[in-house]
Amino acid sequence: MYQVEVFDANRHFQVEYPHKHDFYEVLFLQQGSGYHIIDSNKYEIKPPCVFFLSPGQAHKLELSNDIDGYIFLFTAEFYLLSEVNKNKLMEFPFFFSVEQNNPPLLLEQPDDRQFLQSLFVRGCTEVNHLEDVSEDTIRAILDLILQTCKKLYPADMVSMHHTKGHLLVKNLLRLVEENYQKNLSINEYANMLAITPSHLTQMVKQVTGNTSAKLIQNKVIIETKRLLVHTEMTVTEIADFLNFTDQSYFTKYFKKACGISPLQYRKAKE
Helix, strand or coil: CEEEEEEECCCCCCCCCCEECCCEEEEEEEECCEEEEECCEEEECCCCEEEEECCCCEEEEEECCCCEEEEEEECHHHHCCCCCCCCCHHHCCCCCCCCCCCCCEECCCHHHHHHHHHHHHHHHHHHHCCCCCCHHHHHHHHHHHHHHHHHHCCHHHHHHCCCHHHHHHHHHHHHHHHHHHHCCCHHHHHHHCCCCHHHHHHHHHHHHCCCHHHHHHHHHHHHHHHHHHHCCCCHHHHHHHCCCCCHHHHHHHHHHHHCCCHHHHHHHCC
């Protein structure tokens, strides 16, 4: 699955709450202002810039009427179809960030902005040729966009995300995103990664400074907060949704992480 198109006031529909996608997103903005809220972080929009989202991240856009740019949406299956290296998406520093943040890439040089614009324009042109659209061409354009953005990223960030430890943690983050509703154990995630639980814990601690349990907990808490604020699900229903068999334990789990109960958190956000 893929989609590339112009992103402006005519395309954008106002969503009043953070919503999630199950695909990757590259948002290239050339003009306008506002804010992009991704998970619990709020970023000011300062064009020209590029935002990146990984599957499962909740985001909300607050945009001015003169916003203008392009958006490219795609799945891992589409991008990796002909790739031997199935970790290639994980090697980009802006997807499944180990630091759990998503600051935009600021385009400081006019030539960089113009080159990226030409790639998005070409992508839109290819997509509009419905009778003879070439997915290989679109895939090549997408790869050039991602490789260009990677080249413009700070060199230390790019090299760091190529290390074995970072790739392991990124793959864990991807697995947590795909399976957080199942409330899996550290052992189960370690089995999925074909490593021992102790090695997983050691690598996560080395790369992030946190434990594996804390990394998994962070995702569960972020999702719980989103459901508390933006749905009418009861605490029991949220606990069931996240595969907690005991609502009382779920409430204690949330309170230990946040300092207040789920209901107190919902009331504070009303």
